[in-house]
Amino acid sequence: MSQSSSQRPTVVVVDGYSAGNFYPKAFTETGARVVHVQSTPELIPTMLAPGLSAYEENIVGDDELALVERLRRLGPVCVVAGQEGAVPLADRLSEALGVPSNGTRLSAARRDKYEMIEALRRAGVRCADQFKSSDVRELTDWAEERGVYPVVVKPLSSAASDGVYICNNAEEVTAAATAGLASQDIFGTDNTEILVQSYLKGTEYIVDTVSSDGEHYTCGVWQYEKTLLPSGKNIYNRDILLAPDAGLVPALVAYVHQVLAALDVRWGPAHAEVIMTDEGPALVEIGTRLNGNIHAGFHDVCLGHNQAHLTAQAYLRPRRFRQEYGGRVYTRRQPGVVYNTPTEQSGVVDTINTRAVDEIRALDSVFLAGPKLAPGSRIRPTTDLLSSTMRVYLTTHDQRQLDADYDTVRSLKDSVYQLASQA
Structure with missing residues (x-):
């Protein structure tokens, strides 16, 4: 006989967009009831919307104090961020509710790319040189005075390679900074400052943790695996799963x-x-949220687990999680x-x-493949991760x-x- 909802612990997911859609199933299967907090009156149109039917309740929270009191009555055991922009609110809510939390002391450094790197510098951790400003001339002058190109220009708090440019001279820095300050990030927030950083030369890797x-x-x-375009933007082609003992x-x-x-990341x-x-x-950057390329079933096949389900275990069965996983590294069951x-291509689908x-x-070897565009959509030459046309696992x-199947997909895409x- 299943437990009633009153007997199950309550989990709160804040803004469960995109990869956050894997949370309801993960927490439900681990024995919880899951409620959703929508931090904006309307859903954010630039990301895959939360599947609200997967939650027992959706709470639209525009008054944070009232939201805390409403959640307190539910007796939640944890609060998790469903996407990058939800990290500060999830930190504040979890701290206010007295549940396991990374807290608010370094919350800004877990979201703002400038504060993030400065926190590493204070801790003596290897990191990039950087400067931020709302003034294009100041940003360009910093790059010129430093005298080492290329440099990276990007928003302070976006995601998915949005607005990131690699610049080889002052003119390119000026153009990238001007474009950045005139735009919004993918969460619909004005870019009031722009960040310029030293270019980190080398191969880039993802490291996912719980x-x-x-x-x-x-x-x-x-x-x-990336391709640098003449525009200074990177196309992220393939993410290749490495063996845990590889190089x-x-x-x-x-x-x-x-x-x-x-960054005082203790939970999640x-x-x-x-x-x-x-x-x-x-470090390029770190987000205290799920890998945006996660597909739970795909990761289960390649790794024997997935980050969403591991997160549910970390919060709901912490002693067991630490005994089984604490301090350890994954096993690659098969290449992925x-x-x-x-x-x-350019035009209308x-x-x-x-x-x-x-x-x-x-x-x-194709586990999952799906077009990202529908008839009537505008298709443009790919300039970043957001403008790729399909995601194939x-x-x-x-x-x-x-490798052969990958080459076939390339020929058919x-x-x-x-x-x-x-x-």
Whole structure:
């Protein structure tokens, strides 16, 4: 006989967009009832919306004090951020409610990219040089006075490579900073300041973790395969799952543990992006939320677990989690790749070529593939992660088969969308 909702612990997910959609199932299967907090009167249109039917209740919280009191009556055991922009609110709510929390003391440093790097510097952790300003001239002058190009220009608090430019001279810094200050980030917030940082030269990696009361489990390390466009933007093509004993993985894991300590991350998931420079690992950024490329079923096959379910265990079964996972590193059950397909097509999507989609899905190693655009959508040449046209998950025990299937997907990707004829 199942427990009644009154007997089950209550979990609060704040703004469960995109990857946060994996939380309701993960927490429910771990024995909790799950409620959702929507921090804005209307859903944010730039991200995959929360599946609100998966929650027992959706609370629209525009008055934070009233929200705390309403949640307190539910007796929650934890509060988690469903997406990057929800981290500060989740930190404030969890602290106010007295449940396991990373707290508010360093909350800004876990969200604001400038504060993040400065927290590492204060802790003696290797990091980039940087400067922020609301003045384009000041940003350009800093880059010129430093005298070492390229540099990276980006918003303070966006995500998914939004607004990130690699600049090779003062003119490019000026153009990137001007564009950034004239725009909003993907969460709909005005960019009132822009960040310029030293360029970290080297291969970039993902390091995903889950923490329970300060004990960390590394649940995946992936290598980014990127293409730098003439515009100064990177296309993120493939995320490649590495074996836990592969080359640089132990050094990356050890470095990310330093980052977690510097930012006082004691609870929940973290998604770190790290570049292995000639001097050693250095942080690009870290978010205390799920990996945006997570697909729970895909990760279960490749790794035997997924970050959302691990997070549920870390909060709801902390002693068991620490005994089983604390201080440990994942096992790679089989190779895996996440491919964000780029395109040079431009126009309006007329139809989806279902034959091409079916051919991709029929490949032995394709776990999941789905077009991101619908008929009537505008398709543009890919300039960043957000403008990729499909996300394809591939995994199999046979590395040669996986590589062959990846090449086949590359050959088919641009036949997925049939464009309307141009006038």
